[in-house]
Amino acid sequence: MSSSSTTTTTTRLLMLKASDGVTFEVEEAVATKLGAINNMVEEEGSEDLICLPNVNGKFLGMVLEWCKKHANNNTNSDKGNDEVNKWWDKEFVMDLDQNTLYHLLMAADYLSGTELVDLLTEKVASMIRGKKVEEIRETFKIKSDFLPGQEEEIRKKNSWAFE
Amino acid sequence: MENTCCDLPEEALVEILSWVPPQSLIRFKCVSKSWCALINFLIRNPDFVNKHLRNIDKTIFSSTSLVLCCPGYGHWRHHELEFIRRKLFKSLTIFHDDNESDRINYACEDFALPILPSKVHISRVLGSHCDGIICQADHDATLTLCNPAINECRTLPKPCLASGDFTVIGVGFGVDPRANDYKVVRFGFESFPIESDDCSKTRAEVYSMGADSWREIGINLEFGCFPDLDKEIFCKGVFYWSIWAPTYVIISFDMSDEVFNCIRLPNNLTVTQQGRINPKVTVWNDSVALFICSVEIGVTVSTEVWGMDECCGGVEGSCSWIKKLVIGPLVDIETPLTFLKNDELLLETNDGGLILYDFRTQKLKNPIFIEEVNRIRSWDFSYVKSLVSVHGGSHSRSQSDIGTGFM
Secondary structure, three states: OOOHHHHOOOOOEEEEEEOOOOEEEEEHHHHOOOHHHHHHHHOOOOOOEEEEOOOOHHHHHHHHHHHHHHHHHHOOOOHHHHHHHHHHHHHHHHOOOHHHHHHHHHHHHHOOOHHHHHHHHHHHHHHHOOOOHHHHHHHHOOOOOOOOOHHHHHHHHOHHHHO | OOOOHHHOOHHHHHHHHOOOOHHHHHHHHHOOHHHHHHHHHHOOOHHHHHHHHHHHHHOOOOEEEEEEEOOHHHHHHHOOOHHHHHOOEEEEEEEOOOOOOOOOOEEEEEOOOOOOOOOOOHHHOEEEEEOOEEEEEOOOOOEEEEEHHHOEEEEOOOOOOOOOOEEEEEEEEEEEOOOOEEEEEEEEEEOOOOOOOOOOOEEEEEEEOOOOEEEEEOOOOOOOOOOEEOOOEEEOOEEEEEEEOOOEEEEEEEOOOOEEEEEEOOOOOOHHHHOOEEEEEEEEOOEEEEEEEEOOOOOOOOEEEEEEOHHHOOOOOOOOEEEEEEEOOOOOEEEEEEEOOOOEEEEEEOOOOEEEEEOOOOEEOOOEOOOOOOOOOOEEEEEOOOOOOOOOOOOOOOOOOOOOOOO
């Protein structure tokens, strides 16, 4: 099959294959929201089938859902659309649990989806901002490894941040 | 197996921390040794500090904060009392999450800003803000830079123009985007002669945070009388003051070129016929704009918003204005305060309340009345919590703890 038709109005379809064999057929404009795929497409002689051995189908599907939304709305980018995207983004990350956030972040990072990484890291930050130290350890399952007295010393030095 | 976000590589954790407010970040040093070492490294890293600052604008969980200096009646009478001093500064945060509701979702708190060590009464102290750093200056020669979000404050070196003969007109603190340096500009009169007609001995100086010193610069402005200066705004490396001397003009100061300019108001204002106008500079859609509203009491008039034409902004005589919006007429509105998001405007009502006007829908939200944020207010500005040090990027912060690896 020839891929020389990319300059015409016909949208090229790409086949993305996840680690568990699940495949997704997506428009090139959608998939190239991801920097990694964009690079592969720009490389000469690229195939229409792209294998992504580091992402499983569940999370690749979610990443592509995000791409689809943002690729569509990019065509007429005025302020109103910007707002709509923000609301959609907020809904998208609203109820994600940590395990999903972890895998999505790993996937978005691997695929160089910079804007998606921003969205996901901001979501994680919103879960920890304003929280107590003990709550952070609880949330992230971290054990304190300070020697006796060390933590108290840091607290004392930065007491204003604990008010 | 369930993964937590702490299993993420360090680069991802850095991304997450770049969205966390400064105070939380400092507190999180106590989570573990590795968090402590990482955070200590990050808050001293200019790239991270910049990224953190840029993320404030990008956030989807958005809110706008104003800091207000509210001396109130108590402070006039008993300004030496500690509890009155503590309540002097307020922060008002307006949350934009609650889009559909007709009430304003807000929080008003005491704001811990050290008071300027000055004999001058607080109502005469000027306040200026850029990137999380607040500059306070009195009409003598005392100036401080504070970043309350990281608990930093310092007094600036004594200015060059500090003799008893020098009278300050304006002070502004901002960033020089070209030199990547924070600067203070301070201008005024040398021995203002009340009797004589010659009142054009203006002088100016600039403090550079990078050099940590003041130097005098040229100023080519002349005033017909002692000017009455409105609060400055800062937009894309340039300061703007609305000034009355003896007609309204706008003075600009370019932080990179260090040049003053005089900008005329739009000459086809419609509200001028109806009474005295009260122009107020503001920022809208990242450009300079002007509120024009009548100050006649008891008369309901519209407020006009004029935008400065970008292509020729700042150069004397060649600056043009375009009328962008007409708001109202709105009943019982005293004065526009500031744009919040680009389509929302915070206004003050006649009875001392605050009200939000959405000019996309042309709807007013219910007013809020905050006792402390009353009319006895000396200044207000929008504020962001940043990690930018008042000591400058190249200078070391209090680094006593860096040797031990954490703390």
